[in-house]
Amino acid sequence: MIGQIWRLIRLLGLSRAVRMKRHHQQGLSYVRGYAATCCWWTLLQRGFLDRLAAEGPVSWRDHGRRQGWDEQVLAGMVEYLDGIGLLARRDEQVELTDPGRVLLAEPRGLIELLWAYEPCLANLPDMLTGRKQYGRDLQRRITYVGLGSGRLCEQLPYPVMRRMVLGQKARTVLDLGCGDLAFLAGLCRVDPEIRCHGIDFSPEMVQFDRDQLAKNDYQGRLTVQVGDMFDLPDLPADLPPVDCITACDTFHEYLQETPRLLEMFRSLRARFPTAVYVIGEFCLQDPAWLKKHPTASLEHHLFHQLSNQQIGSADQWRGIFRQAGLEIIAEQIYDLVGHGYFALRAAP
Template identity: 30%
Template structure:
């Protein structure tokens, strides 16, 4: 160990600098491991979520961007002010004479899609990842001891669906001249609301197993003035024989991201559900199944998406070639596969109809 001594000019206090090659090497290993970056990313994610969840983000955007204009009203002002300072350090905010504004980086990180994707993992699946050790060891069981938060899940998925998936559903419907749609596992009803807002002639029905989600969807429809065109009912999306009468008479049945969970019970479980759907696809009805197409790589959060399915013991999403095999074994045939060429989460929509 090397020791270098010096004296402060003001107090003549000795300052001893210690230099230890082993400690330097240990610290450099820690820095090179990228663990500091992972820690920073974790904390920044939670800070961004808090900025949005507390209403501070909306206040900044509304012009209430200083203590004098009410930015910190109702907050623990000392903590809130220092969290804002942290966000200045991280480059999301700029501060000038007590006034805060979002930087370009801050705008991007708090965009509608960025917050939805963040909320999917932090808010909806946060209760699951926080219990990862217990799930791995078997001290906790998903569905009994641990649950994802379905309210935030529906809300954040709805935001992503509106941007990337609703246009595909509209394209599929337009190709058939269809005007009435049944959405399976409708959640908060965002897909149906967006489709109806884009076409005044469309009506629809949303079906979800969760009564709370159905109530939220009904309220959302009322807020948009669509209560006369949309109905939401409680029901099992995978048991067509039990569907309420209002589900009859639709021209398109859509289900986005609802079927792959059944792969945990084997391919035949999915084939059986498709066969059950085939029985209700009378006349010119179309079944439009939208499913993630992961490549199981580390691009576009595929690895994170995979981990959520691991921890919740769901069936893993499969690619279009595997879906083709499953559909071939069912009583349905695939007429088209619709997908986005470049932008958005990887998703394929399968246009299905009964075999002739």
């Protein structure tokens, strides 16, 4: 090996050889990010990685055979993920490494959210040339929006919002655009008396929720239904009077239709006159700050731009709430992550 390196240096010159290596490394981080993410998605969505996390070493060949997977494709992915240090393979056995375990836990929501918006990325050339349009020709994967967002929000937004809900002594919570129900499930966990109901526009999302509720519905305290927040359906007959309305990352999808949002608030106020509101929303970050601190907000902005969603500033939200006749009882803005939380009630 040393002899080969020496020959290379003589052929290219030391500084050119070092520069080439450095530049390759730089390109490789992007190439590897893409290849690794595709392999990770594939094994994650089919439950293989969760099985490794739960059981430790497993025979990848046996697992693949039982699932009817192509052995060569699986062998390729296992070899690759072993090579880059996310899995450890010993003969037939494979297990998660420490970095693999980390990837499966904390940043999992990021990886799920990327999968949710992957159709935009896969169709970028056609979207650029106008052959395809978001909404008309392609959609994000809604269940993964809910899953990824639910998991990421567990890190900051939900704890803050739950504290606001409980601080208002809410007993019956209605969540608009409830996604995977993670927010409400957490409320049911921390408060054994609270009753929670979610509505979501997407039948696919609600079916996912119903499958989860079949395993645990917190003694019937957590329910869900398909519904449009702009035309709220009848709620379950046994639901006690709603005293708190929540929404996390639901309203910004309609920022370009502010009159619709205002009309929604008007009808919510007419139907639930004494309810308080706890709202979590994206708040625009300063682009100069983001350039200096290139956090995951950059990817998030990209997803939003590709799927015709807007991000409003904290001031824009305050203006909308004011126009909707709501006054702010409590507010927390986190510029670091581009998120804000508002507790509101009907202005006198």
